[in-house]
Amino acid sequence: MGLFQPEHQNALRAIYGDAQSTYAGVLESLAVFLEEKVVPRSAALDAGGPGIGEVRRMLFDQGLCRMPFEAPGGMSLPFGIYSLAMELAGSADAATAMSMGVHCAVAEGINRFGGESLKESFFEDLISGRKLAAFALTEPSSGSDARSMSTRAVRTGSGYVINGSKMFITNAGEADVYFVFAKTEKGHAAFLVDRSTPGLSTGEDLAKLGMRGSRTAEVRFEDCAIPAERLVGEDGKGFEYAKVMLNGSRIIMGSICVGIARAAYGKALAYGLQRNLFGQRLADLPLTREKIANMRTEITSGRMLCLYASRLREMGLDYASEAAQAKVFSTEMAARVCDHVIQVFAGYGYTDSDIHRHWRDARLLTIGEGTSEVLRLLIAGREVAGSR
Amino acid sequence: MSDILSYSEDGGLALELSAGAAALAVASAGGACALVMDASAGAGSRGPVLVLRGDAPLAGDHELVAQAILAAAKTRGSSVVLIGATKLGRQVAGKLAVMAGMGVLSDVRDLKVEDGKLTGMRGVYAGRFNARLSSPLPCIALVPRGAYQATASGPAPEEELKVSVLPSRVRHLEERPKSKESVDLRTAKIIVAAGRGFKKKEDLALAEGLVEALGGVLGASRPLSSDLGWLGEERHVGLTGIYVRPNLYIAVGISGQLQHVAGMKDSRVIVAINRDKQAPIFQVADYGIVGDLYQVLPALMGVLRS
Amino acid sequence: MNIVVCVKHAVDESELKADSAGKPQLQGALSKMSNFDRNAVEEAVKLKESRTGTVTVVSLGSGDWKKSIKEALAMGCDRAIAVNSGSALDALSTSYYLSRAVRRSGPVDLVVFSEGSSDTYQGLVAPMTAEWLKLPFLGYVRKLEVGDGRIRCELALEEGERVAEASLPAAISVVSEINSPRYPTLLQVMQASKKPMEEVSLDSLRDEEAPRGGVSVAEVQVVSVSRKRILFEGTPEESSRMLVDALKKEGLV
Numbered sequence: 029m030g031l032f033q034p035e036h037q038n039a040l041r042a043i044y045g046d047a048q049s050t051y052a053g054v055l056e057s058l059a060v061f062l063e064e065k066v067v068p069r070s071a072a073l074d075a076g077g078p079g080i081g082e083v084r085r086m087l088f089d090q091g092l093c094r095m096p097f098e099a100p101g102g103m104s105l106p107f108g109i110y111s112l113a114m115e116l117a118g119s120a121d122a123a124t125a126m127s128m129g130v131h132c133a134v135a136e137g138i139n140r141f142g143g144e145s146l147k148e149s150f151f152e153d154l155i156s157g158r159k160l161a162a163f164a165l166t167e168p169s170s171g172s173d174a175r176s177m178s179t180r181a182v183r184t185g186s187g188y189v190i191n192g193s194k195m196f197i198t199n200a201g202e203a204d205v206y207f208v209f210a211k212t213e214k215g216h217a218a219f220l221v222d223r224s225t226p227g228l229s230t231g232e233d234l235a236k237l238g239m240r241g242s243r244t245a246e247v248r249f250e251d252c253a254i255p256a257e258r259l260v261g262e263d264g265k266g267f268e269y270a271k272v273m274l275n276g277s278r279i280i281m282g283s284i285c286v287g288i289a290r291a292a293y294g295k296a297l298a299y300g301l302q303r304n305l306f307g308q309r310l311a312d313l314p315l316t317r318e319k320i321a322n323m324r325t326e327i328t329s330g331r332m333l334c335l336y337a338s339r340l341r342e343m344g345l346d347y348a349s350e351a352a353q354a355k356v357f358s359t360e361m362a363a364r365v366c367d368h369v370i371q372v373f374a375g376y377g378y379t380d381s382d383i384h385r386h387w388r389d390a391r392l393l394t395i396g397e398g399t400s401e402v403l404r405l406l407i408a409g410r411e412v413a414g415s416r
Numbered sequence: 417m418s419d420i421l422s423y424s425e426d427g428g429l430a431l432e433l434s435a436g437a438a439a440l441a442v443a444s445a446g447g448a449c450a451l452v453m454d455a456s457a458g459a460g461s462r463g464p465v466l467v468l469r470g471d472a473p474l475a476g477d478h479e480l481v482a483q484a485i486l487a488a489a490k491t492r493g494s495s496v497v498l499i500g501a502t503k504l505g506r507q508v509a510g511k512l513a514v515m516a517g518m519g520v521l522s523d524v525r526d527l528k529v530e531d532g533k534l535t536g537m538r539g540v541y542a543g544r545f546n547a548r549l550s551s552p553l554p555c556i557a558l559v560p561r562g563a564y565q566a567t568a569s570g571p572a573p574e575e576e577l578k579v580s581v582l583p584s585r586v587r588h589l590e591e592r593p594k595s596k597e598s599v600d601l602r603t604a605k606i607i608v609a610a611g612r613g614f615k616k617k618e619d620l621a622l623a624e625g626l627v628e629a630l631g632g633v634l635g636a637s638r639p640l641s642s643d644l645g646w647l648g649e650e651r652h653v654g655l656t657g658i659y660v661r662p663n664l665y666i667a668v669g670i671s672g673q674l675q676h677v678a679g680m681k682d683s684r685v686i687v688a689i690n691r692d693k694q695a696p697i698f699q700v701a702d703y704g705i706v707g708d709l710y711q712v713l714p715a716l717m718g719v720l721r722s
Numbered sequence: 723m724n725i726v727v728c729v730k731h732a733v734d735e736s737e738l739k740a741d742s743a744g745k746p747q748l749q750g751a752l753s754k755m756s757n758f759d760r761n762a763v764e765e766a767v768k769l770k771e772s773r774t775g776t777v778t779v780v781s782l783g784s785g786d787w788k789k790s791i792k793e794a795l796a797m798g799c800d801r802a803i804a805v806n807s808g809s810a811l812d813a814l815s816t817s818y819y820l821s822r823a824v825r826r827s828g829p830v831d832l833v834v835f836s837e838g839s840s841d842t843y844q845g846l847v848a849p850m851t852a853e854w855l856k857l858p859f860l861g862y863v864r865k866l867e868v869g870d871g872r873i874r875c876e877l878a879l880e881e882g883e884r885v886a887e888a889s890l891p892a893a894i895s896v897v898s899e900i901n902s903p904r905y906p907t908l909l910q911v912m913q914a915s916k917k918p919m920e921e922v923s924l925d926s927l928r929d930e931e932a933p934r935g936g937v938s939v940a941e942v943q944v945v946s947v948s949r950k951r952i953l954f955e956g957t958p959e960e961s962s963r964m965l966v967d968a969l970k971k972e973g974l975v
Binding site for chain 3: 426478479502503504506507509510511513514515517518519520521522523535539540541542543544545546547548549550551552558584585586587588589590591592593594606630642643649650655656663664673674675681685686687693698699700701702703704705706707708711712714715716718719720
C-alpha cells in the first residue's frame with residue numbers, strides 16, 4: 029500500500045492551500061523511501077533485531093530531522109508538515125519514528141535554549157544525525173510528577189556534579205548525548221551530557237511490550253562531573269524548557285500514533301475485502317462496516333487535531349493544551365483502532381506479529397511523553413482556570 | 417502483389433509468424449511471405465520465403481534488418497509486417513516504423529484485418545487488463561511466442577532479393593553468447609519458480625528437487641535472475657522476462673508482484689508457497705500453502721515420492 | 723556533455739482499479755515515474771557527475787505529469803522540458819514529439835531511455851525517437867563507457883551479451899540492472915521546484931513530418947482472475963498431502 033494516500037493530499041490542501049504541492053512532493057518522496065527501505069525491515073526490528081541504527085541513519089540522511097528547523101541547516105518547513113512526515117514514519121516503523129522523534133525534540137531544545145556555544149557545537153550534529161540524543165526526564169520514582177525528581181546537580185568550581193538516575197529513557201545506551209533534567213539550588217536545570225562522561229552508565233535494555241526496535245533503559249549518574257558550558261540555557265529554567273520541548277514532541281507522538289493506526293487500518297480494510305464468510309466479504313458484514321466507519325473517522329480526527337495544534341504552534345500561539353489534546357486523543361485512538369484491527373483479523377490478528385505489533389507499539393504512547401492522565405489534568409486545569 | 421511479410425531472427429518464432437501471416441493473408445485475400453536475412457531458410461518454413469541479401473551480412477543488426485525489410489515491403493507493396501517480439505524485433509520495428517510512417521501494434525495476439533485496419537489484443541498495466549488495439553494500414557505488428565502455432569511443412573518456394581542498405585552506425589565488437597542451456601520455459605508444461613524466499617543460492621537445490629520430482633523446469637523471479645544472478649535470464653519469468661503458459665506453475669518464495677505475475681498469469685493451474693499469508697501471490701493462485709518453504713518443499717517431495 | 727533523459731509518468735498499475743464494467747479507472751488513478759525510468763535518470767545523472775555537463779529531463783504527458791519531472795530534477799537533472807500532450811499518444815507520435823523536444827533542448831550528446839515503461843512496456847519509443855533524431859541506437863544497455871566521442875556498451879540480449887559501440891551523438895535504452903537509482907533527500911526534492919522547467923505544447927513542436935493517424939485503443943477490459951484461491955493449512959506434511967491430492971484431481975501429477 030502506498031503510504032501517501034489521497035487523505036494526506038486532502039489534508040495538505042485543506043490546511044495549507046496553494047503551498048500544498050511543494051509539501052506534497054516532499055512527503056510523497058519520503059513515503060516512497062519509507063515503503064521501499066523501512067517497511068520491509070519493520071518486522072525484524074520488532075523481533076528484537078539490531079538494525080535500528082541503520083534505519084535511523086537512512087532517515088537522517090533523507091533529512092527527516094531537518095524538516096522543522098530553519099534553513100540553512102534546516103528545511104524551514106512548517107511544523108505540520110514535519111508532523112505529517114512523522115505520521116508516515118510511524119506507519120512505516122513506529123519504533124524508529126519514536127526514537128527519532130525524541131531525538132529531534134532534543135535538537136529543538138538545543139536550538140531554542142542552548143545558547144550560541146552549545147548550538148554551534150551540537151545543533152548540526154543533531155539534525156544531521158551524526159550524534160544521537162536521548163531525553164532524560166523520567167525517573168524510577170517520578171514520571172507524571174516530574175517536578176519532584178530526585179536527580180540533583182550541584183554547582184562546583186568548574187561545572188556541576190550530577191547524581192541520580194533516569195528511567196525508561198528511549199535511545200539509552202545508543203545515544204551520544206543525554207539531555208538531562210536535574211534539581212539545582214535554583215530549581216531545575218537541563219544539561220547536555222556526553223555518553224563517555226565518567227559517572228554516566230546505562231542499564232540493560234528493558235524488554236518491552238512494543239516499540240521493540242528501539243532501546244529503552246535506565247541511565248545512572250554517579251558523581252558525574254560536567255563542565256559549566258554543558259548547562260543548557262539558564263539554571264532554574266530547566267522545567268520550563270521541558271514543558272516547551274514536550275509540547276512539540278506530544279504532537280509528534282500523536283502523529284506517530286495516527287500513522288500506526290492508519291497502517292493497521294489499511295491492513296484490516298484490505299483483509300476485509302478478501303476474506304469471505306457467510307457468502308459475503310467480511311467488509312460487507314454490518315458489524316465490520318461499523319468498525320470501518322469508526323476507525324476511519326477516528327484516524328481522520330487524530331490527524332486533524334495534530335495538524336490543528338501544529339498550525340497554532342506555527343502561528344506562534346499558545347498550543348500547550350491543543351498539543352495535549354492531540355496526544356491524548358491520538359494515542360488512545362491508536363490503541364482502540366489497533367485493537368479493532370486485531371479483532372478483524374481474528375486468529376491471525378492474535379498470532380501474526382505483523383498485525384499485533386501495531387497495537388503493542390501504540391500502547392506505549394498513552395504512557396510516554398506525558399500519560400493521558402497527567403495530560404488531562406493539564407487540559408482541564410486550563411479550562412477551569414480560564415487561562416489561555 | 418500485396419503480401420503480408422513476417423520476420424524474426426528467432427527460427428521458432430519465425431515459423432509461428434509465417435503461419436500467422438498465412439492465416440491473415442487468407443482472411444484478407446492476399447499473399448504471405450516470410451523474410452530471411454542473408455541465407456536460405458531451409459526445411460520447415462511455411463509458404464513463400466524471400467531471402468534478403470546485401471553486400472555484407474544483414475542479420476543481427478537492427479539498422480540493417482530494418483532497411484532490408486523496408487526494401488522488401490516496397491517491392492511487395494506490403495501493408496502488414498509481422499515481426500517477432502524480441503529485443504531485436506522491437507528495435508527493428510521502431511526504426512522501420514519511423515522510416516516508413518507505419519504504426520506498431522506490439523505484443524499482440526488475435527490479429528485481424530478489418531476495414532483497412534489491423535487490430536490485435538495485448539495485455540496492459542502489467543497484464544491486469546487486455547486492450548484491443550487498432551491501427552490503419554500500413555502497419556507493423558510485434559508478435560510474441562505462442563500467438564500462432566507453427567505448422568511444419570516441406571521446403572517452400574524461395575526467392576532472393578538483393579537490397580542496398582546504408583552501413584550500420586553501430587559497431588559490434590564482441591559477442592558473448594550464453595552457454596547453450598537447452599532450457600526453454602516457453603514450451604515447459606510444468607514450471608517451479610524460485611523467488612526471494614530462498615536465502616542462499618545453494619538452497620535452490622530444494623527447488624531443483626521439486627522440479628525433478630514433478631518432471632518440470634526451474635524458473636525464477638526477477639530478483640533471482642537479474643539482481644542476484646543465481647539463475648540465468650533465460651529462466652526469468654515476468655513482464656520484462658519470459659511469458660509462460662504451463663499447465664502447472666508453482667511459485668515458491670515469490671511474493672507475487674505484478675511484474676512477475678504478468679509473465680505467468682495464464683498458466684492453467686497456479687500454486688503458491690510462501691510464508692507470508694498477505695503475499696499478493698495467493699490472490700492469483702488456485703492452491704496455496706502458507707508456510708516456510710524450507711519445511712514445505714521437503715514435505716512435498718516426500719509426499720510425491722511415496 | 724549534454725545529456726537528455728526521457729521519462730514517462732505512468733499509471734501505477736498495482737493501484738489501478740477496474741470499475742463495475744471492467745474498465746480501468748484512469749480518472750484520478752495514481753501515477754508515478756515509470757519504475758525503469760528511475761534507472762535511466764540515475765544513469766544520466768551519474769554520467770554527468772563523472773564529467774562536466776548538463777542533464778535535461780524531457781517528458782510528454784498530461785494531468786499531473788510534472789510530478790515525475792520534478793522527481794527526475796530532484797535526482798539530479800538540471801532542467802526540464804515538459805511537453806503537454808493532452809491525451810495519450812501512440813508510440814510513433816510520442817517519439818516524434820519527444821524528438822522535437824530533444825532538438826529544442828539544444829545540441830545533445832546522448833539521449834537516454836529505459837528499456838520500456840512499467841504500464842505498457844513496448845520498448846518502442848526509444849528506437850523510434852532515435853530514428854526521428856537520426857541517431858544511432860543501442861538498446862538494452864547493462865553497462866556503458868563514454869570517451870573519445872564514442873559510447874561503448876554491454877548489451878543484454880536474449881542470446882547473451884554483446885559489446886557494441888557507436889559515435890556520439892547517440893541514443894540508448896538501459897536495463898534496470900545497470901544501476902540502483904538514488905533516493906533524493908527531502909531537501910533535494912524541495913529544491914527541484916526551483917530548477918528551470920519549460921512547458922511546451924504539441925502545436926509548438928509540430929512540423930510537416932508529424933505522423934498522422936496512429937494506433938488507437940478500441941477497448942480495454944479487466945482480465946478476470948478466476949482462481950480458486952484455496953489455501954491448505956496445517957503442518958507441512960498435511961498441507962503437502964492436500965496439495966498433491968488436489969493436483970492429482972487436476973490431472974497434473
